Amino acid sequence: MTSHRRPKQPSRTRVSVLTTAAAAAVALSANAAHAAPGEKLGKNEVKAKVDRLYEQAEQATEKYNGAKEKQQKLQKEVSTIQDGVARGRQELNKLREGLGSLASAQYRSGGIDPSVQLLLSSAPDDFLDKASTLDQLSGRQVQALKKIQDKQRELAQQRAEAAEKLKDLASTRAELGDRKKEVQGRLAEAQKLLNTLTAREKAALDAEQRRAGRSSAERADIGHHAPATGRAAAAFAAAQSQLGKPYVRGATGPSSYDCSGLTSWAYAQADVFIPRTSEAQSGIGTRLTRSQLQVGDLVFFFNDLHHVGLYAGNGQILHAPRTGTVVRYESMDTIGGPFMFGVRV
Secondary structure (H helix, E strand, O other): OOOOOOOOOOOHHHHHHHHHHHHHHHHHHHHHHHHOOOOOOOHHHHHHHHHHHHHHHHHHHHHHHHHHHHHHHHHHHHHHHHHHHHHHHHHHHHHHHHHHHHHHHHHHOOOOOHHHHHHOOOOHHHHHOOHHHHHHOOHHHHHHHHHHHHHHHHHHHHHHHHHHHHHHHHHHHHHHHHHHHHHHHHHHHHHHHHOOOOHHHHHHHHHHHHHHHHHHHHHOOHHHOOOOOHHHHHHHHHHHOOOOOEEOOOOEOOOOEOHHHHHHHHHHHOOOOOOOOHHHHOOOOEEEOHHHOOOOOEEEEOOOOOEEEEEEEOOEEEEOOOOOOEOEEEEHHHOOOOEEEEEEO
């Protein structure tokens, strides 16, 4: 017989627990949604993330610059070696022609001696290894053969050297491509974040950047520290003339710069030619502590030395900061990484 009893109603305690659990689930869901990719971050959060991405992009840019400089150097070296090999082949052919002339003369005078036939073979080393046959050669023939041997060895060595450098060049080109992709990826990520800001928020960030630059420019009191002299003064004056020029990855002027592009360009205007990358520039002069800095000295930041600028006096530097900024003054304390040391060129 079928039961008609009413279903048991849930207790108030159970309802309360279920309700609380549901509320918690909703809250967790809301928090998850808040932290999900694509969430709307605040202006300051975006700025912090973008600054970090720009720092990583600059770090990769300096490595890109180093790989590019190495590539150019290797290309020149390979070209020089290949030109030498081509000239060596011509010299070898002339030596063989000269040896052939000796054989022709011998033939006209009564036939080619078997030893001379060996001289004209493709493996004259085998012949010279047989000391007994040297007695059959004239002094002139021996000298000609030794010249051929020496030239063959020289060409083999040059070819081997060229092959090694070509391997290094291929590896450097691959590294160059990787660094370029890394920089582009960081910049694209930064731009994606910036695109989440409203026009008003972007304007506020731009205004902050301008105020920071103006404030640093006002604090850059050259007379407060030992003034620049000689070529350091000329380099600093050249850098000052570029205030407001945009930062562009890999640029060396005169319309745009990256950090080491600005410093190398500035010193070139003073007829001092320093290396292209910040890491290489850090090893060219006398190292200085912060208290020893004078205007025009190079100043390096971050543990891997991927950022460089020119000291401007009163704790300020003149530099090309990063993508999205321009050549400007800035406090050494707001670079985003620790000051490592200065260098007097």
